[in-house]
Amino acid sequence: MARCPAILIAAPASGQGKTTVACALARLHARQGRQVRVFKCGPDFLDPHWLGLASGAPVHQLDLWMTGEADCAQRLHDAALTADLIIVEGVMGLFDGQPSAADLAQRFGLKVLAVINASAMAGTFGALAWGLQHYREGLPFAGVLANRVASPGHALMLQDGLRDPAQWRGALMRNEALSLPERHLGLVMDQELGDALERLDAAADALMDTPLGQMDVDALQAWAVDFEAGPVPAGFPFKALQDQTIAVARDAAFCFIYAANVDCLQAMGAKLVYFSPLADESLPKCDALWLPGGYPELHAQALGGNTALKASLAAHAQAGKPVWAECGGMMALFEEIIDTEGASHAMWGVLPGRVTMQKRLAALGPQQLALAGGTLRGHTFHYSTCATDLPAAARTQAAPGRTLRGEGEALYALGAIQASYFHAWFASSPDAAASLFLKKKCHD
Known part of the structure; x- marks a missing residue:
């Protein structure tokens, strides 16, 4: 007490x-x-x-x-x-x-x-x-x-x-x-x-x-x-990410990071290294990559113009190393972003398709995503839509007691890349969170 x-x-x-x-x-x-x-x-x-x-x-x-x-x-x-x-x-x-x-x-x-x-x-x-x-x-x-x-x-x-x-x-x-x-x-x-x-x-x-x-x-x-202290979580996978180095994008374009998500990854043994897609020319040495949400649409020209980083990202993906990209991180992986004025901005092109900014909110609310390791809870909140030929490998479901307007958020998978508008709370299912950053649990 x-x-x-x-x-x-x-x-x-x-x-x-x-x-x-x-x-x-x-x-x-x-x-x-x-x-x-x-x-x-x-x-x-x-x-x-x-x-x-x-x-x-x-x-x-x-x-x-x-x-x-x-x-x-x-x-x-x-x-x-x-x-x-x-x-x-x-x-x-x-x-x-x-x-x-x-x-x-x-x-x-x-x-x-x-x-x-x-x-x-x-x-x-x-x-x-x-x-x-x-x-x-x-x-x-x-x-x-x-x-x-x-x-x-x-x-x-x-x-x-x-x-x-x-x-x-x-x-x-x-x-x-x-x-x-x-x-x-x-x-x-x-x-x-x-x-x-x-x-x-x-x-x-x-x-x-x-x-x-x-x-x-x-x-x-x-x-x-x-x-009063909460009950001790049973079976926390403390070594699930042991010896894994995860590169995390963090700058003005990618800034939507829960402090508790960082704590969760570190508690599972991961070493986190940070880099700036706006300023750095290559990824740091890493086993997996996390592209969190943020404002890529406000920095589209700088992000798209960083051709050296774009090549480094492509090499990471081609090597079969895991990538977890959520919301803004996913947006930057597509070929282009169309702003609210209709102008096109070339992006990283790691995923096929385009993102179009909307003047009104496109999706909002608590949702959950079932993965092989468990079900992650989280939410969605974005002002853009995406068009891609990639099929949805999975879709989010509404939180209990809620209903979705239309389909849930798509989880796109290409090689070792997994991307979605869904923002995950890692501690809701540490095993599922770990699966996002491990080769053996990525979608084929």
Whole structure:
């Protein structure tokens, strides 16, 4: 058992400012010398970069289905052993999704802080706060923070609208300097901005003027939770990737990497070496290759123009060495990417076919992929479609309780290459994850 203050930061919908508030709270306490651990509820690659910068510690995902209840329990317990504060950022609206952020809060006894964009409301703020608190019986509640408030007078109107004045946690004024920039897949990466830390410091400074920001160590104990360790996983394949070196693409074009996936591969004995498809002319010496998701469409000209790396990739594939490419990694393997303006950009041509960017989301949701070694859980989220003559070697299935619109995501296999829009959570089936990087278990 480990005891630690913990808070889940939620909202009535996306776009309310959850990430900004979670980052501000983490940055505020980290600056004061406290050990802060932050988690992200649900599948997300982008928010954790900002949350990690704010807290100074790796950010992992918590999802009662994708990562599993036992995994969530163990990660929270381990964090509580050393942390002074645990922050969990919710996903979408508080009750959205199956499972939802509210489900996670109730399972682990996390109090919920609701962040509401109050820029276009007054008395309704109180009704919305009341509804979030009481919609589900037994939901632990820590209060409500008003975001994007017009003035101190507006803040007083919002506070007066609360039925329970004790639930008021303050107001953040409307300030573009506090907002985190976005693009089609979510937040812009913190590494792309020269002032990322300054933005977080500004948000933390603003939060200091609120009751939430003025909570000291003693006040935080009102959020304290006892976390029990999860059950020990049975039969983890600790040596499944022993003596295997896996090259991992990691740069501005390939940045969608779960920290827990890295941990999982290393726990199975793999040695990971990183390289940049944007800057490097060849793959590092390796037994297998992982091309994670990211933004190849934003760097298509540079990626396609790196002919030396393209040749190195082709040689790796021709040697029969495994390749696992997910979403953006798969996109770059095709012959071309067509952007939203209709322009064609030559890519690596390791797989036959083309990818076409769409102006609207093409697929979203939790899914699972059955492989010879087991079933991997994960999700899909992309703004492109692909056309190829390759048959689907397998297809993902919907998460339990969900339905798919049309067919699941295809798994394409060519030689030792396996590629899909599907983003996998490796710890959901380590044996299946290992099979992606071993010659003997690749598709013929």
